[in-house]
Amino acid sequence: QQQVKQSPQSLIVQKGGISIINCAYENTAFDYFPWYQQFPGKGPALLIAIRPDVSEKKEGRFTISFNKSAKQFSLHIMDSQPGDSATYFCAANAGGTSYGKLTFGQGTILTVHP
Amino acid sequence: NAGVTQTPKFQVLKTGQSMTLQCAQDMNHEYMSWYRQDPGMGLRLIHYSVGAGITDQGEVPNGYNVSRSTTEDFPLRLLSAAPSQTSVYFCASSYAYEQYFGPGTRLTVT
Numbered sequence: 001q002q003q004v005k006q007s008p009q010s011l012i013v014q015k016g017g018i019s020i021i022n023c024a025y026e027n028t029a030f031d032y033f034p035w036y037q038q039f040p041g042k043g044p045a046l047l048i049a050i051r052p053d054v055s056e057k058k059e060g061r062f063t064i065s066f067n068k069s070a071k072q073f074s075l076h077i078m079d080s081q082p083g084d085s086a087t088y089f090c091a092a093n094a095g096g097t098s099y100g101k102l103t104f105g106q107g108t109i110l111t112v113h114p
Numbered sequence: 115n116a117g118v119t120q121t122p123k124f125q126v127l128k129t130g131q132s133m134t135l136q137c138a139q140d141m142n143h144e145y146m147s148w149y150r151q152d153p154g155m156g157l158r159l160i161h162y163s164v165g166a167g168i169t170d171q172g173e174v175p176n177g178y179n180v181s182r183s184t185t186e187d188f189p190l191r192l193l194s195a196a197p198s199q200t201s202v203y204f205c206a207s208s209y210a211y212e213q214y215f216g217p218g219t220r221l222t223v224t
Binding site: 004009034036041043044049089093095097100101104105106 | 144145146156162163172173210216
């Protein structure tokens with residue numbers, strides 16, 4: 001069962017544009033929502049994360065928007081750069097004894113053209 | 115501080131062979147996990163551990179065994195490899211929410 005659904009599968013944007021990736025979850029026990037960035041041949045690396053007690057978190061050009069009632073969250077990349085070209089995964093975790101259990105979305109391949 | 119290390123980086127097996135994927139972390143993290151990554155499916159949890167001596171199954175545990183005898187090491191064993199186990203395998207560790215991933219092992223089963 002896919003408890004976290006991610007879209008789109010792939011995304012092409014021009015340099016300087018805004019990249020938006022969306023995720024929806026089903027399990028209301030989730031209380032931590034990270035985004036991971038993965039470059040070819042590398043392991044995923046944490047990019048930014050949010051807890052459900054806030055609706056938005058911003059770190060530099062990266063922003064997470066969170067809608068608890070809709071059970072949706074999204075990643076916005078402002079002023080997208082060619083170096084942002086990577087695969088992005090949203091994920092969710094229920095915390096506590098589930099700290100080691102991330103549920104991932106299917107991934108989005110982002111290509112930023114110069 | 116090496117973080118999470120995995121060996122080997124690449125491996126080719128024949129159907130029916132067995133092998134162990136190694137994972138080690140030097141951050142004294144209690145939580146460790148194994149995921150497999152397949153195109154279009156994201157990462158799926160195979161097994162995880164909440165501390166030495168304690169393991170549990172994830173979403174796709176069939177065909178894999180784990181044990182956790184020390185805090186640092188969390189090996190993943192394939193007892194009888196099948197072509198369906200062709201994938202990229204990632205180990206991760208965490209103190210709490212934030213998981214740190216290793217560089218992965220690319221496994222091909224022919």
